[in-house]
Amino acid sequence: MTNRRTFLKQLTGAGIGVGGLGAWSDLQRIAAAASVNSALPKAAGEDYRALVCIFMFGGNDSNNMVIPTSTTEYQQYATGRTPTLALAQGTLLPLTVSNTPGRTFGLHPAMTGFQTVFNAGKAAVVANAGPLLATTSRADYQGRKVPIPVDLFSHSDQQAQWQSSISDGAPRSGWGGRLGDLIKDANGSNSSSTLISVSGNNLFEVGTTISSFKVSPGNHFGFDFYKGATSTDPMSKSITNMLATPSVNLFEGAWKEVIQRAIHNQEILASALAAVPPFTTVFPNTGLGSQMQMIARLISVRAALGLKRQVYFASIGGFDTHGEDQLNTQNRLLGEVSAAMTSLYNATVELNCSDLVTSFTSSDFNRTFPSNGKGSDHAWGSHHLVMGGGVQGGKIYGQFPTLVKGGPDDTGSSGLWIPTTSVDQYGATLASWFGVAAGDVNTIFPNLGRFQSANVGFLG
Structure with missing residues (x-):
């Protein structure tokens, strides 16, 4: 039988109240300090880390994001992509890669921001990553000699596998959520702020004992229309009266508690964010740019909130480029990703915490190397981007594929x-x-032991 405590947990876990905001304990005390703390330099040896997942929904064609530029390899690329999809060699942005002797690489021409940070040694590329159940060769795949992830090339299934790391069944939690389960206590009374989404619901941040709360990048909250208990506004008065009316039903009473807490938390959070001074960093006027700006604002009050570990989720859609406008669409989208990631990095430099924040990309899958006649279709392994002061940058990690059909x-x-x-x-x-801890990493990634190395090496 469901009791009051269980019901409350289910309500908050489902994201009820302020778009899923959790309890922000003592934020009235924190809000007053936010404007001061956000401007203070990082304390020596500050114990704080943040991960920022940027999910590119639809399946980014990373074949056109990172491209080999040496004569032979570029010719393989241009031949395989055909004039429909191939980018001219002279338009590619040169990458100064320190760990690929004899090979050169370029970046999509819209990604000037990422190029700058990469060449400065604070960003890296992870080549040809994707869901696996075992190290898999061409012969292994064709002969089914090793287990293969279920439902390859499906948007929903591959999104779930990227966000959960579970590739052999239906996942019930995300790897960011399982990470939150393990480290939430580091945030003390504000453990509910461990997982934050600026892009709505997602599997990535679903945990067993903790759930994410949702913050609008536009600084709007679920109860903006409520003007307070003393307001004469008709709707506010109705809500105040409803909350003050005694409840005889268990579930009604529990629901009212959640609403009251959500309203209170919204007021305090809005106050804390209002106290954050403007950044000198310019954020792009895009959906993803607004998400990065909100994340930067939340990071800026980390010390005031007493936070040690946080996981953020952001996203951008539109990458399912089957159609004839793939080159123009991807030019716009990759430009947005590059500019948004770079603005977040620049903001963390401004906040003197760039080495404490790492952003990284994920996506459904790569797309087919040859064109389908207009765009490209669903594929598998894809290249991804990592950025932050702690990144061992200027390198391409993993094995870049041979670009031959x-x-x-x-x-x-x-x-x-x-x-x-x-x-x-x-x-x-x-x-x-x-x-x-090394022993706990396998709890988050239960299939990790199937691979030779547990660490790709792109973070120090």
Whole structure:
């Protein structure tokens, strides 16, 4: 039988109240300090880490994001992509890569921000990553000699596998949520602020003992229309009267408690954020740019909130580029990703905590190397971006695939690259930097032991 405590947990876990905001204990005390603390330099040896997941919904065609530029490899690229999708060699942004002797690489021409940070040694590329259940070769895949992730090439399933690291069944939690389960106590009475989404509901932040709360990047909250208990506004008066009316029903009373807490927390959170002084960093006027700005504002009050560990989720959609406008669409979207990631990094530099914040990308999958005649179709292994002061940057990690249809990295003859770095390894590297003990990393990534290395090495 459901009791009051269980029901309250279910309500808050479901995201009831202020779009899912959890309890922000003592925020009245914190709000007054926020404007001061946000401007203070980082304390020596500050014990704080934040991970920022940027999910590119639809399946980013990373074949056009990071491209080999040496003569032979670029020719393979141009031949395989055909004029429909190939980017001109002269338009690619040169990357200064320190760990690929004899090979050169370029970046999509819209990604000038990422290029600058990469060449400064504070960003990296992780090549050909994706869901795996075991290290898999072309022969392994074609002969089914090793387990293969379920429902490959499906948007919903691959999104779930990237966000959960569970590739052999239906996941019930995300790896960010399981990370939150382990480290939430580090945040003391404000443990409910461990997982924050500025992009609504997501599997990534679903935990067993903790759930994410949702913050609007536009600084709007679920109860903005409520003007307070003393307001004469008709709607506010109705809500005040409703909350003050004694409840005889268990569930009604519990629901009212959640609403009261949500209203209170909203007022305090809004006050804390209002006290944050403007950044000198300019954020792009895009959806993702607004998400990064809100994350930066929340990070700026970390000391005032007494926070030690946080996981953020942001997203951008539109990457399902089957159609004829793929080049223009991707030019816009990758430009937005680059500018938004760079603005967040610049804001953390301004806040003197760039080495404490790491942003990283995820996406459903890569797309087929050859064109489908207009755009490209669903594929598998894809390249991803990592940025932050703690990143061992200026490098490409993992194994860059051979860009040949029917080659050693293709599932068949359609340019669907078999990943050589698993989501488990990618996430475990981030979790280790976050401070998760080696013995606990396998709890978050239960399939990690199937791979030779648990750390890809892109974080110090």
